[in-house]
Amino acid sequence: TTGPSSDSESSPTVESVEDNPDGGCHIYRNGFYGTSIDVVEGILEVNIIQMTSIQMTESQAENSLVDFVVTCQGSLPTDVCTVVSDPTCQVSKSMVCDPIVVTDECLLTIRRAFEEPGTYCINITLGDDTSQALASALISVNGGEST
Numbered sequence: 001t002t003g004p005s006s007d008s009e010s011s012p013t014v015e016s017v018e019d020n021p022d023g024g025c026h027i028y029r030n031g032f033y034g035t036s037i038d039v040v041e042g043i044l045e046v047n048i049i050q051m052t053s054i055q056m057t058e059s060q061a062e063n064s065l066v067d068f069v070v071t072c073q074g075s076l077p078t079d080v081c082t083v084v085s086d087p088t089c090q091v092s093k094s095m096v097c098d099p100i101v102v103t104d105e106c107l108l109t110i111r112r113a114f115e116e117p118g119t120y121c122i123n124i125t126l127g128d129d130t131s132q133a134l135a136s137a138l139i140s141v142n143g144g145e146s147t
Contacts, residue, residue, distance in 0.1 A: 027114030044074035051139055062115035064141045070124055072106035077126035082112055089121035114141040
């Protein structure tokens with residue numbers, strides 16, 4: 001049973017009763033229980049604020065490269081994952097995760113390669129030890145250009 005303590009502290013008293021199988025006696029234990037809760041802010045919001053195609057010469061252009069500029073609110077992330085899917089965001093084509101170091105402001109540029117032209121769904125997830133936040137966007141990749 002749990003009830004208020006008889007002394008001036010506001011901690012509840014915990015009393016447990018156990019049956020003794022040998023003689024039917026009861027064992028009483030009295031005491032206090034305490035714990036602490038750490039509240040962490042976590043990563044609250046992620047936004048893709050810019051998508052820029054990287055122009056390359058035709059001899060270099062095996063893949064189309066796109067830079068994603070991402071911001072976030074809350075605690076600073078320690079890793080980033082990018083999932084590239086079909087335009088319906090249902091069928092995943094690739095996933096890349098990288099550790100990152102963000103020092104004082106959550107503003108980072110993520111460069112990703114696309115093997116062929118087309119429309120893709122991009123999910124960018126920023127995470128730390130206690131939280132994750134996600135931003136999604138549709139991108140159209142046309143050879144060396146994106147919109």
